[in-house]
Amino acid sequence: MAATFLNSGLARHSLVETPWRVKAVSQFAADYHDPGFNDRDWLEQKLPGQWQMLPELQDHAGRVVYRTRFPFSRQAERLYRLRCHGVFYGADVYLNSHHLGHHAGYFDPFDFPINDVLESDNLLVVEVESCQEENRAAKKQITGVFGHWDVISFCHNPGGIWLPVEIVETGPACLDRVQFQVLELAAENARVRFNVDLTTLEPCDLDLWFELVPQNFEGAGYKFRRQVRAPVGPVRLSEESTLTKPELWWCHDRGLPHLYRASITMLCHGRTLDRQTFNVGLRTVSADDRLRFRLNGQGLYIKGNNYAPSDVYLARTSPADLVKDVAMMAEAGYNMVRVHAHVDRPEFYDECDRQGILVWQDFPLQWGYHRSVFPEARRQVRAMVRLLENHPAIALWCCHNEPSEVGITLHDFRFQDVVRSLPGFYHLARGGGWNLRVLDPALAAAAAEEDSSRPINLASGNAGTDKHYYCGWYYPIMGDADRFRKFFLNSDIESLGFITEFGAQAFPGLESSLRFIPAELSRIDWTKLRRDHLYQDRFLRRYVDRRGYTWLSELVDASQDYQARLLKFHVEWLRSVKYHLNFGIIAFLHNDSQPAVTWSVVDYWRQPKKAYHALLECFRPIWAFATPRFSPYPAGRTARIPLFAANDTLEAIRQVSFRAELRRDHETIAQLVTEVDLQPDMPSRRVGELTFTPSQPGTLSLEVSMSKPPRVEVKNLYEIRVAATKRSGSKA
Numbered sequence: 001m002a003a004t005f006l007n008s009g010l011a012r013h014s015l016v017e018t019p020w021r022v023k024a025v026s027q028f029a030a031d032y033h034d035p036g037f038n039d040r041d042w043l044e045q046k047l048p049g050q051w052q053m054l055p056e057l058q059d060h061a062g063r064v065v066y067r068t069r070f071p072f073s074r075q076a077e078r079l080y081r082l083r084c085h086g087v088f089y090g091a092d093v094y095l096n097s098h099h100l101g102h103h104a105g106y107f108d109p110f111d112f113p114i115n116d117v118l119e120s121d122n123l124l125v126v127e128v129e130s131c132q133e134e135n136r137a138a139k140k141q142i143t144g145v146f147g148h149w150d151v152i153s154f155c156h157n158p159g160g161i162w163l164p165v166e167i168v169e170t171g172p173a174c175l176d177r178v179q180f181q182v183l184e185l186a187a188e189n190a191r192v193r194f195n196v197d198l199t200t201l202e203p204c205d206l207d208l209w210f211e212l213v214p215q216n217f218e219g220a221g222y223k224f225r226r227q228v229r230a231p232v233g234p235v236r237l238s239e240e241s242t243l244t245k246p247e248l249w250w251c252h253d254r255g256l257p258h259l260y261r262a263s264i265t266m267l268c269h270g271r272t273l274d275r276q277t278f279n280v281g282l283r284t285v286s287a288d289d290r291l292r293f294r295l296n297g298q299g300l301y302i303k304g305n306n307y308a309p310s311d312v313y314l315a316r317t318s319p320a321d322l323v324k325d326v327a328m329m330a331e332a333g334y335n336m337v338r339v340h341a342h343v344d345r346p347e348f349y350d351e352c353d354r355q356g357i358l359v360w361q362d363f364p365l366q367w368g369y370h371r372s373v374f375p376e377a378r379r380q381v382r383a384m385v386r387l388l389e390n391h392p393a394i395a396l397w398c399c400h401n402e403p404s405e406v407g408i409t410l411h412d413f414r415f416q417d418v419v420r421s422l423p424g425f426y427h428l429a430r431g432g433g434w435n436l437r438v439l440d441p442a443l444a445a446a447a448a449e450e451d452s453s454r455p456i457n458l459a460s461g462n463a464g465t466d467k468h469y470y471c472g473w474y475y476p477i478m479g480d481a482d483r484f485r486k487f488f489l490n491s492d493i494e495s496l497g498f499i500t501e502f503g504a505q506a507f508p509g510l511e512s513s514l515r516f517i518p519a520e521l522s523r524i525d526w527t528k529l530r531r532d533h534l535y536q537d538r539f540l541r542r543y544v545d546r547r548g549y550t551w552l553s554e555l556v557d558a559s560q561d562y563q564a565r566l567l568k569f570h571v572e573w574l575r576s577v578k579y580h581l582n583f584g585i586i587a588f589l590h591n592d593s594q595p596a597v598t599w600s601v602v603d604y605w606r607q608p609k610k611a612y613h614a615l616l617e618c619f620r621p622i623w624a625f626a627t628p629r630f631s632p633y634p635a636g637r638t639a640r641i642p643l644f645a646a647n648d649t650l651e652a653i654r655q656v657s658f659r660a661e662l663r664r665d666h667e668t669i670a671q672l673v674t675e676v677d678l679q680p681d682m683p684s685r686r687v688g689e690l691t692f693t694p695s696q697p698g699t700l701s702l703e704v705s706m707s708k709p710p711r712v713e714v715k716n717l718y719e720i721r722v723a724a725t726k727r728s729g730s731k732a
Contacts, residue, residue, distance in 0.1 A: 008175060008276040009168035013072070015124065016047040016164050021067045024051070024060045028127045032065050033094045035123045039067050048315040050088065050160035051128075061157035066126040072118060072167070079170045079201065080118055083111040085346075086163030086314075087128055089141050094125040104376060106130075106143060106158070107343035107364070108383040111168065118167075130159025137368040137406055142380050144341035144364025144401075145309065151589065151598050152312055153532050154412050162315040163346075171266075171273030173200040173230065178264050180280045180390045181453055183240070185248070185296060190282045193240045194264065198274075200230045207267040210239060215259040215279055216354065219247055222260075248296055249281025249392040251335040252356030253621055253648070257281065257392070259353060279353055281392025287455040291465050291498040292583045293395065295358070299681060301648050302358075302584030303571075303619045304336035305329070305601070306501065310344055312593040319347050324606055325591065326351040332612060333619030338460075338500055338586050341366040341401040343384060352393035359393045360500075360586070362460065363443060365435075368405035374439060381443045385450040396454055399443040402461035402468070403435035412531060435459075460500055468501035468588075472566045473539055473599075477630050496581040501588040502570050505540055506563035506611060507556040508592075508603035515605075516595045519552050535597040559597075564614040565630075567601070571618045572625045576644050579683040587615065617716070621648040622678065624658060624706040624714050626690075632723035635697050641690045641720075645706060647678035654678075656708040662690050662720065663701050669694075676706070694722040 021042040023032075031037050043056055051057045051064050074080070082095060088106035092099065096119055100112035133139045136148050145151065146158050179195040194210055206228050213221040226239045247258035262280045266273045287293045293300045310317040310325060322345065329337055337352070338360040352359050363381050381399065388394050440459045447456050461468040471477045507513050516533060518524050529535040537546070544558045567587055574582045592604040601612040618625065623646040633639045643660050647653065654677045661671040670690040694700065700720040706712050 009170050011169040013167040015070055015166055018068045018070045020045055020047050023065050024057055025063050025065055033097045033125050048162050050158050050162050050313040050315050053313055061132045063129050068124050070122050080114050081111040081168045082114045083168050084165050085109045087161050088158050089130040092127040096123055105380045130157055138370040140370045142364055142377055144366045148366055151308055152593055156312045158313055172202055173273045175274045175276050178276050182282055182284055185284055188245050190243045190246045193238055195238050198235050200232055203231055204268040206230050209265045211263045212260040215261045217258055246282045249283040251358050252330050253335050257356035278390050280390055283392050285395045302336045304334040304586045305590040306338045306340040306588045308591050309342050309593040314345055317345055322348045322351050326355045326357055329357050330355050332616040349391045353391055358395040360396045361394055362398045362401055365400040367402055378442055378446045381446050382450050385447050389451050397447045398457040398460050399440045400459040403440055403459045405433045405435055466498040466500040473504045498584040500586040503588040503599040504563045504566045505536055505597055505599055506559040506609055507597050509607050510553050510556050512603045512605050512607050513556055517552055533596045560610040564610040567611050568614045568618050569630050573627045575646055576627050576684050622712055624704045625716050626704050628720055632721035633694055634725040635694050635722050636725050638693045643687045644684045645676045645687050646684045647682050650680045652680050653711055656706050656712050658687050658706050660704045697722050697724050
């Protein structure tokens with residue numbers, strides 16, 4: 001039976017408070033299951049935890065055995081199950097020398113019935129296996145970014161018991177899965193349905209009570225009942241109801257994320273057998289084939305970022321960390337976050353529900369996989385949907401990130417990876433290989449069977465309806481926004497439709513950087529910085545050459561300045577074609593999972609970089625901006641800077657003062673002063689342009705602003721660089 005919810009059962013008996021003995025082994029042995037086996041020389045670990053969190057096992061990958069003893073007092077006519085909420089990656093579980101079963105999948109809760117083997121004194125043994133993938137182009141474990149990524153170093157292995165282990169107690173019938181769906185939203189009503197899977201050990205007349213109680217607001221609740229005669233074994237039933245004048249769940253930039261506490265109680269002749277509780281929101285979400293999103297029937301322009309694992313060791317993340325992560329997202333104006341090729345801690349999704357952040361949820365597939373993963377991937381994608389389906393924040397399922405069958409990693413480059421990736425490059429050039437043609441469609445079909453209420457993206461990046469581009473990092477950037485836009489339009493008009501990755505690396509702030517990098521550049525081990533902390537010197541050097549600096553503080557500032565300027569450039573030119581060509585912007589990357597130099601705008605210690613503040617500014621729902629060229633303007637040539645006004649809110653605001661002024665020192669070179677009407681959620685309006693002819697190299701300042709107190713007061717500043725004119729025939 002699938003254990004889908006943390007809050008289920010009549011009673012839950014935690015086993016993480018008992019001492020656990022831990023031993024790394026090359027092979028599992030039957031001796032470890034024997035109650036008489038002496039484990040006094042084993043390590044001890046407080047769970048939940050991952051084994052590399054122990055200093056003695058910080059470099060270990062492979063197999064580890066966990067043992068614990070616990071007393072238990074049983075009650076009559078109760079069903080007991082051993083539930084593991086998260087074991088990374090494969091697990092065999094033994095209770096009192098009895099093999100309960102095997103499970104694979106790091107995020108998928110699982111349980112086993114234990115009535116026949118539970119005693120007053122018990123020995124629980126969990127054999128855990130989490131291996132390093134040797135062939136990165138054909139991986140066999142479904143671990144997403146934990147197994148292969150350029151933002152987590154290969155020295156980390158997150159194997160272990162990373163979520164609680166407990167004994168769940170119910171009556172002789174139990175609720176296996178409860179799925180909540182919003183079928184329809186009308187003017188003042190919502191039609192909802194509960195789909196319930198339950199199991200009974202004996203025939204019984206069941207009373208099921210469904211209750212919805214306001215969780216984060218004051219208001220009316222709802223309660224309804226279903227009676228059913230249940231035979232022995234599994235039972236599936238559905239119950240629909242129409243709710244009058246409900247409060248809807250909105251993302252934070254459109255309204256309040258109203259939550260109801262759903263409670264499903266199962267009784268037989270007045271005796272409670274089982275109960276599940278979880279938060280729900282009343283909302284509908286949809287997207288067309290170009291990912292034009294609608295929330296509760298309203299169009300929604302998406303702005304957000306990718307979310308890396310909250311920590312490379314998820315057991316180490318605290319609830320306070322997750323509250324801060326989501327709060328920083330909301331503060332920066334994200335209305336969606338893409339959980340990048342992993343499933344994070346359960347509390348993260350709870351927090352997105354509470355704070356009104358939509359979630360694009362990736363299945364943990366990243367790049368290439370061996371064909372043997374097919375059946376397990378189909379099972380696990382169903383498990384992911386069942387685990388997260390009742391969260392109102394979940395807006396979309398995505399089956400794979402960049403399904404190219406390659407295994408090259410820049411921070412740990414190996415020649416054998418290039419050789420193994422050659423077939424993948426061949427298939428990529430021909431439109432995709434087995435991953436894209438066979439695996440991902442099967443996963444999409446399985447996800448759709450589990451949840452028909454949400455859009456499903458086949459694969460992100462080089463195959464799905466969303467696109468990734470790294471102009472200004474892996475690839476050179478075009479000169480100005482107009483030329484950049486024409487480049488995309490000439491290659492693929494839909495390339496601008498929904499962008500889910502772009503960015504550049506930057507060092508963390510100086511205080512954070514000094515935790516793992518020397519202050520003087522001459523003392524830095526650049527090979528170690530690349531291998532263990534993900535620094536891509538080859539690419540950053542194109543834009544910020546470290547050879548021109550002496551101190552780390554200088555390189556921190558320069559790299560952060562470049563990252564912030566690049567993200568602002570991309571966001572604003574994408575916003576300039578809002579609803580004409582673009583329907584959503586998701587940058588790369590919000591956070592770090594370890595101490596690192598990466599694309600993140602918030603470092604491992606949750607300190608913002610300059611780019612975080614740049615996103616906070618240019619993601620504002622009401623915004624005045626320009627799209628100047630990214631590279632310097634040539635002196636002596638006439639140039640134009642387009643000017644735009646944006647309004648992503650549902651409020652109409654008329655006669656807003658719009659002003660743009662270009663200066664050299666205190667001299668005004670060009671300006672525009674006018675009024676604009678801001679229509680609700682309008683495509684960005686081109687207000688006009690500034691025309692100028694810079695006379696000499698240097699830096700100009702551009703200020704673009706809109707004002708209509710108290711609703712509108714925005715100011716946007718740019719440095720406009722001017723360089724000496726290149727000789728005829730050279731590129732601008």
